[in-house]
């Protein structure tokens with residue numbers, strides 16, 4: 665039973681994970697990261713779960729790593745730090761992950777949101793990497809994923825100045841795909857998850873993998889992976905079902921095979 669988050673199944677095929685450390689604006693301490701990684705592992709193993717929505721509170725998606733915990737630990741042995749392993753487990757999640765972001769989304773919180781495949785933000789969301797104010801720098805992908813998402817100039821500005829940007833700016837820069845009224849952020853993320861949950865699971869999984877390849881490989885390798893994945897899907901029962909359903913003018917019934 666997790667203590668720092670809640671898990672719901674608001675509709676078929678979709679899990680909603682809500683970060684719940686209101687006393688610390690959902691700061692990511694070791695326990696929260698551990699519980700989040702464990703919940704994602706459960707979602708990964710559960711064939712019924714087709715997409716996950718990750719959210720926080722109206723005031724904060726997450727205000728970063730837990731600074732009070734950081735004050736008690738020295739980071740000299742960063743490779744042995746359990747939090748590093750938790751971040752790696754979160755990054756390995758292979759099903760669609762949608763972040764519904766309201767309020768502060770800072771430091772490790774922004775890095776966590778960037779682990780999502782799709783980011784939906786409320787108008788009041790603020791994205792930033794303020795680690796520089798603490799004399800440190802992003803440590804969970806913030807320099808790498810932010811630059812890929814918003815480009816060099818804005819990433820440099822955010823990381824070196826520590827200043828946050830608002831949701832509309834984040835959307836213009838490409839960090840966020842949609843901006844909603846704050847009270848509708850989760851609803852919109854769930855609606856997108858619901859649509860994805862109805863697609864053929866193998867196609868969704870391989871399409872996600874192929875899209876992520878575009879972030880970290882050269883074009884020729886990415887195209888090679890795409891061709892390979894496309895060929896794999898050609899042999900699936902779901903491809904046959906998708907084409908048959910189109911011809912018979914009905915909704916496909918995908919089975920994940």
Ligand code: DAK
Pocket residue numbers: 687688689691727728729730731732742745747748751768770771772773794795798802803804
């Ligand atoms: N950690 C711990 N507690 C936090 C917190 C945080 N990051 N952010 C807020 N809180 C706590 C506050 O201390 C306060 O608790 P009390 O002191 O009242 O007990 C409570 O949440 C409410 O916060 P405020 O009173 O400050 O609320 P305000 O509305 O006035 O201000 C704020 C909201 C978000 C502007 C402010 O709280 C703030 O500046 N928070 C810190 C934001 C920040 O600097 N975040 C970056 C942290 S460094 C790593 C991977 C990743 C990282 C490190 C290592 N490895 C893989 C090893 C990431 C590092 C970071 O994220």
